[in-house]
Amino acid sequence: MPPKDQGVTKTRLLDAALRVIRAQGYSATSVDDLCAAAGVTKGAFFHHFKSKEALGIAAADYFSAFADSVFAAAPYRQLKDPVDRLLGYVDFRRAILQGQLPDFTCLVGTMVQETYDTHPAIRDACNKSISDHAAMVEADIAQAMKARGIKAEWSAESLALYTQAVIQGAFILAKAKGGPQVAAECLDHLRRYLECIFHHPARKGQ
Amino acid sequence: MPPKDQGVTKTRLLDAALRVIRAQGYSATSVDDLCAAAGVTKGAFFHHFKSKEALGIAAADYFSAFADSVFAAAPYRQLKDPVDRLLGYVDFRRAILQGQLPDFTCLVGTMVQETYDTHPAIRDACNKSISDHAAMVEADIAQAMKARGIKAEWSAESLALYTQAVIQGAFILAKAKGGPQVAAECLDHLRRYLECIFHHPARKGQ
DNA sequence: ACACACATACCAACCAGTTGGTATGTGTCA
């Protein structure tokens, strides 16, 4: 019944990849692991992906598309003021630090550390994922700078990438310490920096 | 003559581990890879380390001790004012972003992402390495807060961990983008945040 | 003589990827 099952097996493999690779890393995850987690056979795997590396690239794209949809639909996107949107982004990222670590950490941040030197194609896919997400943040930053009349030595792109560095680093610390609390506190510091830059009054109790 | 060669083979293996694991990651690095890079046999490896996991833990400790000595000997340590020392730390971290990526990135930040869920003993060693280094930064932060009479909602520990998150995240971005420039710009933003917190006049041209 | 620091040879389990095959669907032309 191919029409009914169209793409189901492939999607099951990609969903499994997100879960398993975020928990174990790319190298430690075997094709058999993926197949077992997805409940499919090895033949099905290599029918949909020509190699493990191709699955890695596809997983990065899949993760990226999923993240795009989550942030596009997030409530903070509706805020009128670009500074509010920027701070809303940080608050939203803080709010989604829920559940187990493999549920909210970043697939591409994990993968790129393992593959940047040995699998250039995966590194490029991860870089595109991070850069595209940063570009979304950069748009709000550029508007915020214009709205507040801020002329700085740093670029909107540089600050957007900085937000991503904080988030990626916060995930590493969360993994090292076994929980998301340290990551939340990192996002609080990031928020404080942005408030400082955009002359925004700090929230009470923060 | 064992007295002369005392520890040489073990050290060669640990040095190789630093290089190879930072380039390929922990899981993708085989014991054979390590032996080849160190120029020793497998028998020697398992004479000094009872398992690959034990090597991972030893490598984290070895990296940690190396980092300790580098930072203890760094010129910024001689600065009298704790705020200068804190900013000096960031400047020093920025200055050592030299050479190839595996030369200056963080072994434990790389390893913990791959092992936090599957090798608790390695995760603990990585966590200790990060936390000990953060504690060194935290001491200067605590003194800086006292010197400037700063009472904040955040703790010195929280800010110290934030500096480590920025550094770890900067390494991920550097790997994704293939060079250290983005990491340097992240450290510039971190410096700006610290200047803001400690009411320090910004440097010109920054 | 004995412990230590290695080296050699080897193993079972696992690895990514291939094979030959089946079941099911789709487009086309008479």
Next chain:
DNA sequence: TGACACATACCAACTGGTTGGTATGTGTGT
């Protein structure tokens, strides 16, 4: 309508090579 050619989706079994780890030597200094 139906028969044929072809494509898609999948499967179980297999392959050559690699994995972490072990068992058993061997040379050397004390």
